[in-house]
Structures are given as C-alpha cells and as structure tokens.
Amino acid sequence: MPISETWLLPDGVADVLPEQAGVIESLRRVALDYLASRGYQLVYTPFIEYIESLSSLSESNQDLDLVTFKVIDQLSGRLLGVRADMTPQVARIDAHVRSVEGVARYCYAGTVLHTKPQGFSASRTPLQLGAELFGHDSIDADVEMVDVMLGLIDKAGFLDGVHLDLGHVGLFRSLIKFAGLSKADERQLSDLYQRKALPELKDFTENLKSGSDFYALGRYSTDLEALQENLSLEILANAEFKAALDELISTRSQIQLRWxxxxxxxDVVELRSYHYHTGLLYAVYSPNRAAPLAKGGRYDGIGEHFGRARPATGFSCDLFALTAGQFKKIELVVAPKGHDSDLVQAIADARQNGLSVTQLLGNDDLSSVPYATHKLSNVAGKWIIEQI
Incomplete structure (x- = not known):
C-alpha cells in the first residue's frame, strides 16, 4: 500500500474529533448519571470473549451472528468473538458473575464492533449505551424500561417532536401457533409483513388456515381498534393472543399517562429479530431520521444458555448516531510560561472554574496553540482572561 494511503480507515470506521467528542462524552456522563438515578448499576464488559458466551443471543438471532467478528485465540486455539452487542455479556453477568435473586438492573456504555454497517451511513463501531432489567416478567417492567428510555432521550434533548412505536411479537407468534403453520410459511409471512406488501399478503393468506386473521394483522397493523374489529372471534378468544394484545394496550395507556x-x-407486525424477542417491542424515532434514536424489547429466557433462564427487558442506543451533527465550540485559555506564584494561582483558579488552560512551553508563543480562544494576561499586576 502506498504511504499516502496508510492513514485511511476502513469503511464504516471514523475518528471522532474534539468538537464532537466533547458532545458525545457530555451525553455519556449525563446518560449514565440519569440511569444511576433510576437504580441501574454500571457494568463494564470485555471487548472480546469466547464465542460460546456471545452465542447466547446469536443462536436465536442470526443477524447478530452475522455481524460478529470472529478470531482465533493465539493462547487457547479457541474461537473468540468481538462483541457486537453488550446484552449477552450483561446476561452472562446476571446468570453467573453476579447472580442476585430478584430484580437486577444494569446499564453500560462501550464500543461494539460490527462486520458491516447496520443501516445507511451507520458506523461499524457504535458507542452503545443501554440498560437491562432482569428477573421480572410483568408488564410493569416493560413500562419502566420504556419510561427510562424516554427519560434518557429527553436528557439528550430530543423529546420534542419524537414519537414512540410499540409492537408485540406475541400477536404474530400466537397466531402462527394457533394456525399450526410451517416454518416456511412463518418466514414468508414475516417477510411480507416487514415489506408491508399488502397485495402479496392478501394473495398468500387466501389459502392459509386463519388466513383472514393473518391478512387483518398486516392490513390494520397500526390501528388496534380496527384490528380487533376485523379479527375472528376464535383468535380474539385465544389466551396467548389476548394476553399479548392486552399487554400492548396497557403499555400504551400507561406510557401516555406518564408522557x-x-x-x-x-405496529403489530414490526417483527425485527422476532426469533430473539419474546414480547413487547419499543423504539423511539425523531423527525428526519430513518433509524430509531433508541430501541429495545423483551427477551425472556436469555440466560438459559448460561444455565439460568431469566425474564428480561432492555433497550440500547448508539451515542455516535444520537449526537450526529452536533458540535461543541472548544474554548481554550493560553497562559504564558513562568513559575510566578500569582501566575500559578491564576491558572489553578481558572481551571477550578471549569476552564481549559494550557501553559506555553519553552520558547513557544500563541502561534504554537492554534486552537486557543483566550489568553491569560497580566494587566496592572492582576491576571485576567482576555479573548484572542
């Protein structure tokens, strides 16, 4: 490779410069402090571990398996995975490392790595921040998690104009079970729902058992009242379907009271990762952004891979995407060289007041600090800060 190209980065990987890094770091601190105030305890997880540990999710989520980088450990010869999502790692902590009884709440923030971008202009190295709640299977836990997610989005300054999307994979799953459809039909229906292909859906469901219910699920996916009017009495009486529908309606009502x-x-046919999710799904969107600001859902039984199945719900977001286009003006004060006690005290006072101060070295002058915005000057025996 020519020397002129050695500084280039792979596609989907980018440096973060000070003007944006300051915004990201400020939000990370605010977000983690907010999550701590809600009782979520911070954990750090390793960037790489044995693939068997990370596969607790990839076994049921093929999309995650495909975006996980895999390498051979030079010490053990075993296959390692670079984390593409921190949820399976937190599940491992809940199952074995800190296996508390009752409800456990955790939060985290760290870089993950993807083999390919997960959306248009998305990074392959997102800075993932999220929260997980283990040990409670009631709708109250889901409502709390949605409430926490919205509170974090509010802290990030995005709540005005955003909208929350709710779904529940239990509706589709219980209808599949009720109709006794094959895996091939299940995959075909999932694809049609995801593409919102109503004409194709109508044709495909005409010869299916409970075909009218499958069509109604797609046709009235965004209108619960119309959906209930067009579903058969048999499926409305089905215990699993009814429970999922009631959870969705209850969650909407409780969140509306809070916000x-x-x-x-x-959207009852929002089926992202439905083989992995087991219940409620939620995502929050902002105008003019195709990707969600944050998303999550219920994934009961996640710890089964580690020998301790636990109900769980959680959400995550990418701090890089959340702060895209935001930049912070950097203010830097330059102090002259010297060791005079008054100068040293003036520098210490300025830093104590939250200012960034750098002192000149050797024979340097102001030109050696190109990003300086202010200078510390001695005026009539008193050190003052002046704009450059």
Missing amino acids: PALHIGI
Whole structure:
C-alpha cells in the first residue's frame, strides 16, 4: 500500500474529533448519571470473549451472528468473538458473575464492533449505551424500561417532536401457533409483513388456515381498534393472543399517562429479530431520521444458555448516531510560561472554574496553540482572561 494511503480507515470506521467528542462524552456522563438515578448499576464488559458466551443471543438471532467478528485465540486455539452487542455479556453477568435473586438492573456504555454497517451511513463501531432489567416478567417492567428510555432521550434533548412505536411479537407468534403453520410459511409471512406488501399478503393468506386473521394483522397493523374489529372471534378468544394484545394496550395507556404530549404509534407486525424477542417491542424515532434514536424489547429466557433462564427487558442506543451533527465550540485559555506564584494561582483558579488552560512551553508563543480562544494576561499586576 502506498504511504499516502496508510492513514485511511476502513469503511464504516471514523475518528471522532474534539468538537464532537466533547458532545458525545457530555451525553455519556449525563446518560449514565440519569440511569444511576433510576437504580441501574454500571457494568463494564470485555471487548472480546469466547464465542460460546456471545452465542447466547446469536443462536436465536442470526443477524447478530452475522455481524460478529470472529478470531482465533493465539493462547487457547479457541474461537473468540468481538462483541457486537453488550446484552449477552450483561446476561452472562446476571446468570453467573453476579447472580442476585430478584430484580437486577444494569446499564453500560462501550464500543461494539460490527462486520458491516447496520443501516445507511451507520458506523461499524457504535458507542452503545443501554440498560437491562432482569428477573421480572410483568408488564410493569416493560413500562419502566420504556419510561427510562424516554427519560434518557429527553436528557439528550430530543423529546420534542419524537414519537414512540410499540409492537408485540406475541400477536404474530400466537397466531402462527394457533394456525399450526410451517416454518416456511412463518418466514414468508414475516417477510411480507416487514415489506408491508399488502397485495402479496392478501394473495398468500387466501389459502392459509386463519388466513383472514393473518391478512387483518398486516392490513390494520397500526390501528388496534380496527384490528380487533376485523379479527375472528376464535383468535380474539385465544389466551396467548389476548394476553399479548392486552399487554400492548396497557403499555400504551400507561406510557401516555406518564408522557401525555408524546405521540405513540402501534405496529403489530414490526417483527425485527422476532426469533430473539419474546414480547413487547419499543423504539423511539425523531423527525428526519430513518433509524430509531433508541430501541429495545423483551427477551425472556436469555440466560438459559448460561444455565439460568431469566425474564428480561432492555433497550440500547448508539451515542455516535444520537449526537450526529452536533458540535461543541472548544474554548481554550493560553497562559504564558513562568513559575510566578500569582501566575500559578491564576491558572489553578481558572481551571477550578471549569476552564481549559494550557501553559506555553519553552520558547513557544500563541502561534504554537492554534486552537486557543483566550489568553491569560497580566494587566496592572492582576491576571485576567482576555479573548484572542
């Protein structure tokens, strides 16, 4: 490779410069402090570990398996995985490392690595921040998690104009079970729902058992009232289907009480990673952004791979994406060289007041600090800060 190209980075990987890094770091601190105030305890997880540990999710989520980098450990000869999502690692902690009884709440923030971008203009090295709640299978836990997610989005300054999307994979799963459909039909339906291909859905469901219910699920996916009017009495009486529907309606009502100005949408055929998720799904969107600001859902039984199945719900977001386009003006004060006690005290006072101060070295002058915005000057025997 020519020397002129050695500084180039791989596609989907980028440096973060000071003007944006300051914004990201400020939000990370605010977010983690907020999560701590809600009772979520911070954990750090290793960047790489044995693939068997990370496969607790990839066994049920092929998409995650495909974006996980795999390498051979030069010490043991075993296959290692670079974390593409921190949820399976936190599940391992809950199952074995810190296996507390009752409800456990954790939060985290760290870089993950993807083999390919997970969306248009997405990074392959997202800075993932999230929260997980283990040990409670009631709708109250889901409501708490959605409430925490919205609170974090509010702290990030995005709540005005955003909307929350709610779904529940239990509706689709229970209908599949009720109709006794094959895996091939299940995959075909999932694809049609994801593509919102209503004409194809109508044709495909005409010869299926409970075909009218499958069509109604797609046709009225965003209108719960119309959906219930067009579903058969048999499926509405089905215990599993009814439980999922009631959970979705209850969650919408409870979130609306907490966030009365929030627009809440429903999509019962939002089936992202439905083999992995087991219940409620939630995502929050901002105008003019195709990707969600944050998303999550319920994934009961996640610890089964580690020998301790636990109900769980959680969400995550990418701090890089959340702060995209935001930059912080850097203010830097330059102090002259010297060891005079008054100068040393003036520098210490300025730093104590939250200012960034750098002192000149050797024979340097102001030109050696190109990003300086202010200088510390001695005026009539008193050190003052002046704009450059």
